Amino acid sequence: MKRAVYMVYGVACHLLFLGTFAYMAGFVGDLWVPKTLDSAPAGPVGVAVAINLLLMVLFAAQHSIMARPAFKRVWTRLVPEPIERSTYVLLSCLVTMVLMWQWRTIDTVVWDVHSPWLRGALWTLFAIGWLLIPAVSLLINHFDLFGTRQVWLHWKRQNYTSLPFREPLAYKHVRHPLYIGWAIAFWATPTMTVGHLLFAGVLTIYMGLAAVVEERDLVAHFGRQYEEYRRRVPMFVPLWKRRTANALESSVHAALPASPEGSRA
Numbered sequence: 001m002k003r004a005v006y007m008v009y010g011v012a013c014h015l016l017f018l019g020t021f022a023y024m025a026g027f028v029g030d031l032w033v034p035k036t037l038d039s040a041p042a043g044p045v046g047v048a049v050a051i052n053l054l055l056m057v058l059f060a061a062q063h064s065i066m067a068r069p070a071f072k073r074v075w076t077r078l079v080p081e082p083i084e085r086s087t088y089v090l091l092s093c094l095v096t097m098v099l100m101w102q103w104r105t106i107d108t109v110v111w112d113v114h115s116p117w118l119r120g121a122l123w124t125l126f127a128i129g130w131l132l133i134p135a136v137s138l139l140i141n142h143f144d145l146f147g148t149r150q151v152w153l154h155w156k157r158q159n160y161t162s163l164p165f166r167e168p169l170a171y172k173h174v175r176h177p178l179y180i181g182w183a184i185a186f187w188a189t190p191t192m193t194v195g196h197l198l199f200a201g202v203l204t205i206y207m208g209l210a211a212v213v214e215e216r217d218l219v220a221h222f223g224r225q226y227e228e229y230r231r232r233v234p235m236f237v238p239l240w241k242r243r244t245a246n247a248l249e250s251s252v253h254a255a256l257p258a259s260p261e262g263s264r265a
């Protein structure tokens with residue numbers, strides 16, 4: 001009975017993610033859905049900026065803190081291991097929904113592209129970004145990332161086994177293609193407002209920092225294999241010269257507090 005409940009819970013959390021993701025595409029693109037980044041200007045700009053920053057800090061804190069090993073050790077005393085990832089997914093969806101629900105529009109236009117060709121190209125890029133995210137997650141570990149593999153293994157009375165290091169397709173060229181997909185999805189728009197720019201800018205900076213922290217975990221988890229991968233493959237920009245990239249990454253690493261152990265982001 002418990003295994004069936006976990007299975008249903010895991011699948012429900014996964015489906016909730018897919019729904020939240022689809023809504024978010026409409027939210028960011030100002031398309032189809034009732035509430036979007038640019039749908040309803042409200043109140044003074046200073047207040048809107050403060051609320052939006054607070055929402056994004058909440059989003060970043062939930063995503064980062066809950067992925068750390070120390071947090072998971074305490075957390076799994078309350079939440080059973082097989083549904084730990086699904087619960088992470090559930091809370092990530094809830095935080096994302098709050099962000100979208102409470103988002104304050106700042107509709108001052110930063111750029112507005114008029115050329116139909118360029119508009120078409122930017123919408124194509126937007127679609128590529130949103131398609132790249134599920135595609136890359138399928139390449140690497142989609143069902144593990146969203147917790148359904150964990151409940152499925154539990155359902156079959158099998159122990160959880162972590163997935164091995166891999167370099168499928170895009171991972172041969174950059175170490176964080178998923179974050180590149182998100183960045184494209186956030187930035188590719190023919191009409192950029194101040195609110196949209198704030199959203200894209202803050203979340204892009206967050207992903208840059210999250211990738212650095214995630215890599216410490218990945219080195220701790222995969223060991224030399226990931227260290228060697230880091231030496232060989234650039235972080236975000238394909239063909240980026242390793243020397244420049246290494247210097248940049250080292251300075252970010254130096255600015256962050258030391259982390260002794262590894263986990264999944």
Ligand SMILES: C[S@@+](CC[C@H](N)C(=O)[O-])C[C@H]1O[C@@H](n2cnc3c(N)ncnc32)[C@H](O)[C@@H]1O
Nearest residue numbers: 164165166167171175176177178179180264265
């Ligand atoms: C949220 S995903 C983000 C992956 C990466 N930052 C990206 O942008 O593509 C994090 C998960 O990917 C896994 N992961 C990242 N790179 C990997 C690799 N080369 N091989 C296997 N797993 C990897 C980590 O273990 C973690 O569970």
